[in-house]
Amino acid sequence: MRASSLLHPPLIRSPVRLFRNWCRVTSMERLTKSQHFPPEAIADLSKSSASGFMKLVETLEKREFALVLGAGVSNSAGLPAWTTLLYKICSAFFYHWEWELQHGQTSTHKPPQNLSIAFANEIFWSKDSVRKAEAFITGDPLLVAQQIKNCIRPADWKWLLRRALYDIDDLVQHDGSPSELIKMISSLCAIKAGRIRAVISYNYDDLLELCLKADRVPYKPIYAKPIRNTAALPIFHPHGYLPIHGGPAESTFVLSEDDYVQNASQPFSWSNLVQLETFAQYPCIFIGASMKDTALRRLLRLSRTTHAQAHFAFLPASEPMTQQSEMFDALFDHDLKTLGVYDVRYRVSEAPKDRHERLLKLIELAITCSCDRKKIWDIRKA
Structure with a gap:
């Protein structure tokens, strides 16, 4: 299979559909690229981030591109980050073990192999039970997750993952509501529908898909094998796909220790090929990704051996801003350029609900405006 066949062909839209899409956009989206954003x-x-942002704006205006979404996107909607997800999986398993001990169904020498959802209805957990569960996962949660996966059935592993991903607590499940960041990403997909060639999401959830559906943006989640010639926006889930309601049986998940080893040992798997092709063919905009993942960095480095694309990463500036933190950021950003x-670093708000308010405004600027490089640099030098 040719790598170029993994991504969809240029979208062909009728004038009627284009007009209907235009009628749906908000007043913010009706701004045109003829408007330069003010230098202020x-x-x-910083100088480095301003330069990267202006280059990004020019890319959005002229080039086809791809979006790459990390855990920060889903986390903005209240879903757990990677470490928290592992912690919740381990906690749920050991809570279950403790529940079986209390009901005389197992012993401390025999880990449960068939999980029952009955224990999920047990609201009360003693402080001693919580303490025991937490004690098991104070070490390496990735290793403990692998040990749990080796112990239970695949269906139970998927059930544990679902509960850890979507359950806010024992009584409340996430309702699928998107965050403002996810809404902004959906708006970007709607406005730039003809230029976004692909979305790569390292998240398991379908919150972006639900938002795209509400915005009437055609999309196709891809999680097991590449689909050729889809007219909809392909959303690749290389680490697996677990929608909030139901989910495909054939989806596999990259989460435990063995999963990462297997993923790295199969350089020509469909998920690795899709990422390599995307990084090599299109400028990519990274949102919610820490850019520290070794597998991602390896693929980025490999992609540059064929085509050296310019990519962009929105990253939060270190807090508090000290001389030392600025030095750390500068070293990290210099390495990213290799x-x-x-980098486009932005200040994080102190308010928990508005932590990424500045990121939203930057994405809005990038969507709606163009830039006058000379004017901006002249003012910054003054």
Whole structure:
């Protein structure tokens, strides 16, 4: 199979559909690229970030591109980050073990192999039970997750993952509501529908898909094997796909220790090929990704051996801003450039609900405006 066949062909849209899409957009989206954003709009960005942002704006205006979404996107909607997800999986398993001990169904020498959802209805957990569960996972949660996966049935592993991903607590499940960040990403997909060639999401959830559906943006989640010639926006889930309601039986998940080893040992798997092709063919915009994952960095480095694309990563500035933290950020960002990634660092708000408010405004600027490089640099030098 040719790698180029993994991504969809240029979208062909009828004038009627284009007009209907235009009628649906908000007043913010009706702004045109003829409007330059004022220089003060990025006055808080460092020289490196301002340069990267202006290059990003020009890319959005002229080039086809791809989006790459990390755990921070789903976390903005209240879903757990990777470490928290592992912690919750381990906790749920050991809570279950403790529940079986209390009901005389097992012993301390025999880990449960068939999980029952009955224990999920047990609301009360003693402090001693919680303490025991937490004690098991104070070490390496990735290793403990692998040990649990080796112990139970595949269906139970999927059930544990679902509960850890979507259950806010023992009584409340996530309702699928998107965050403002996910809404903004959906707007970007709607406005730039003809230029976004692919979305790569390292998240298991379908919150973006639900938002795209509400915005009437055609999409196709791809999680097991590449689909040729889809007219919809392909959303690749290389680490697995677990929608909030139901889910495909054939989806596999990259989460435990063995999963990462197997993924690294199969360089020509469909998921690795899709990422390599995307990184090599299109400028990519990374949102919610820490850019520290060794597998991601390896693929970015490999992609540059064929085509050296310019990529962009929105990253939160270190807090508090000290001389030392600025030095750490500068070293990290300099290293990113060896991978072809330009940093756009933004200040994080102190308010928990508005932590990424500045990121939203930067994405809005990138969607709706163009930039006058000379004017901006002249003012910054003054």
